[in-house]
Amino acid sequence: MLSVYAFDAAFSPAECDVIVGLAGDSALADAGLVRGGANHNLRRADLAWLDDREGTDWIMVRIMDLVAEANRTHFDFALTEFGESPQIARYGAERQGHFTWHSDIGDGVFAARRKLTMVIQLSDPADYEGGALELQPDAGVHAANRTRGSGVLFPSFTLHRVTPVTQGERFSLSTWVHGPAFR
Template structure:
């Protein structure tokens, strides 16, 4: 795969009202997201996170399902089978220099080994925070994800990516992983 095939961008994946509703509905439920493999690791990740499932947000879940199906059909052609994890909402605060250092979303646990695609949707307006860029590093080519509210980016879960330090304001995002048989 060439770097330009390592991601796809979907402008307007969620409308402003939906972005507002997600932030307002789940913003009070955010807990420390600084754990990495069960260990406190604020030098690697500093954020607040919460989760939601299909029963809590059926319209958003249907939208995500349709986006993933089309992107996979047109760009990736991976063997996908399910959403084995709930969607995550994250908040990166400038007061805390919120960040998530370079990592991939494929891990050692059974569920993380089966992650094939990562979907991230920008929930905040770009003028609500400074820094906090989502950056991908497919094959040594750093790509800044779009900051426009409601825009989605999908990429293979094995691609290195990070959220650069947030220096002011609050950056909210939604992340959903799509699963299948592990890559071989």
């Protein structure tokens, strides 16, 4: 997948445990859509935002380092900021957690300026069934690596989805990098 940059080990399994633990420190919010809308036919997940949690600076430093290297060697996009808090998403089988095909660029103040999306796999693939992160950067559909701690970075206009979780629960960490509009 030329337009997708893959990280084999963005975070260690122990670091993934810490990040998932951060999500459990307080109640998770029902996932919405850009501009605060909600449609459970499109997206069913629970969210926690890193900016709302203490002791998460090391996570953002790691993300910034990974994005900087990948952008320098692979994308060469004009990037200016991380304007939104990274989010920990929980997709649970009890409500068939999922997110249908979508891109991450939208009408919101920050969503309109998203250039790159990063998704990190926090769960062990043995802990859930379903829940595949699939990307469509071209005419084909490609499944992201499910190895715990792996991740993908892709242009925010790339279509992607999370298939319904049918057993267990899947956790992921997502963030967006912003910049001037594409030309």
